Amino acid sequence: MVLRGGEVAAETWFAPYEPDQTQRMFSVSKAFTAMAIGIAVGEGLLTVDDRVIDLLPDKLPDVVSDNLAAMRIEHLLTMTTGHDKSSMDGIGMNLSRPEDDWVRAILAEEAPLEPGSRFVYDTGATYLLSAILHRLTGQRMLDWLAPRLLEPLGIRTATWEQDRAGIDVGGFGLAITTEDMASFGQLLLQRGRWGEAQLIPHEWVDRASQALAGIDPQGWEGDWAQGYGYQLWRCRTSAFRADGAFGQFIIVWPEHNAVIALTSASSVTQEILDLVWTTLRFGEPGDGGETYAPQLSLPLPQGAATSSHEDNALVRRDGDLLEITHRGVTLRAAHGRWFVDDTFGTAYAWEDDATLRVATHLLGTPFGWTGTATFGDGSVELAWTQNVTFSGETSWTESVLL
Known part of the structure; x- marks a missing residue:
């Protein structure tokens, strides 16, 4: 979705994804956390100079190091806490471990550097x-x-993952729609003002969007080497952005009075930003150059709708749908279109009578899988590929007896 002057210039979604679906934001969540802190500062609840140990006194390790004692809100916002690695390493970012006290575990992580001296990307x-x-x-x-923020922007279906203590995880876990992303970006473009209300102090947005921490020690390149503010990244252009894994972006480009909201599924997200910088051309708002794009589709499997291999433990015909069952999971797939349920969007085609091609996407996430099932005499060979992943294999094969 592209906004110019607060108006939609172009937008599209790729089926099976739809406009009203929320999408996991990953680290775009961080920008919302930073703006929440800015609102709290504006309300007098805290300041950027407050010490972390004074705000969480009952969660401290037995021995408080000098660096932990010197850590302030400003250091958390700019990820210059004094840690030399992610403090989340101490808890594994595992939402399912009820015994973990995330706050205590993070504060117990050694901070060998002086706070403010070095940027280290740290969701903790x-x-x-x-x-x-x-x-x-x-x-x-x-x-x-x-x-304070969501309802004035019209954001009504947001969710946020929590730890077992009921604390929103802050650095990830927010799920919102593309339009919600664009509205938030427009708010930042307008320096925190929405209509007649100043939702975020404008001085906070101005500071948050500046390069307050250098990225050089991290060794990153391209748009990740331009500096970091309060949970926002500077860009090689005059823009700044909220940035989440696999290409979730809210790009704010004041020079062009523009906001670009993107949800993606890419392991090479610099290429996405390169396309934004090199392909978008801005004339004057209202000059007739704007377009309103229809909904498109991700690539569908190509081939026939039916085969002689449609009545076994793996695949079974259900009207005009095909049911694929494996490892206790049943996917219902359509031919020539996406079949969408509450969890997946799935499509299929028979490349030949013995080869089934399936594509499925976990809705609300960037994760998708494509696979082939090749039927032989009493068995089937399965080959699956996952589009993006944080770790582990992205493709695997197995043989299943029928």
């Missing part, structure tokens, strides 16, 4: 901001933000 710093706001307000951050 953002989580601590959420935990501190939770402590100060007595509310989860999502609920606290609702009347």
Whole structure:
């Protein structure tokens, strides 16, 4: 979705994804956490100079190091906490471990560097901001933000993952729609103002979008080497952005009075940003250059609708749908279109009578899989490929007896 002057210039979604579906934002969530802190600062709940140990006194390790004692809200916002690696390493970012006290585990991680001396990308710093706001307000951050930010922007279906203590995880876990992303970007473009209301102090947005921390020690290149503000990244152009894994972007480009919201599924996200910088051409708003694109589709499997191999333990015909069951999971797939249920969008085609091609996407995420099932005499060979992943294999094969 592209906005010029607050108006939609172009937008499209690729089926099976749809406009009203929320999508996991991954680290775009961090920008919302930073703006929540800015609102809290504006309300007098805390300052950027407050010490972390004073805000979370009951979660401290037995021995408080000098560097931990010197860590302040500003350092959490700019990821210059004094850690030389992600403080999330101490908890494994595992939402299902009820024995873990995330706050205590992160504060127990050694911080060998002087706070403010070095940028190290650290989702744990953002989580601590959420935990501190939770402590100060007595509310989860999502609920606290609702009347102050989300509802004025028309964001009504947002969700946020929580740890077992009920704290929104802050650095990831937010799910919103593309339009919600664009609205948030427009708010940042307008320096925190929405209509007649100043939702975020404009001084906060101005500072948050500047390069406050250099990225050089991290060794990153391209748009990741331009500097980091309050959970926002500078770009090689005059723009700044909120940035999430696999290409979730809210790009704010004041020079062109533009906002670009993108949800993607790519392991090479610099290529996406390169396309934004090299292909978008801005005339004057309202000069007739704007377009309104229809909904498109991700590539569908190509081939026949039926085969002689459609009545066995793996595949079974159900009207005009095909049911594929494997490892206790049943996918219902359509031919020539996507069949969408509450979880997946799935399509199929028979490349030949013995070869089934399936594509499926986990809705609300960038994750998708394509696979082939090649039927032989009493068995079938399966080959699957996953589009993006944080770790592990992206393709695998197996043989199944029928």
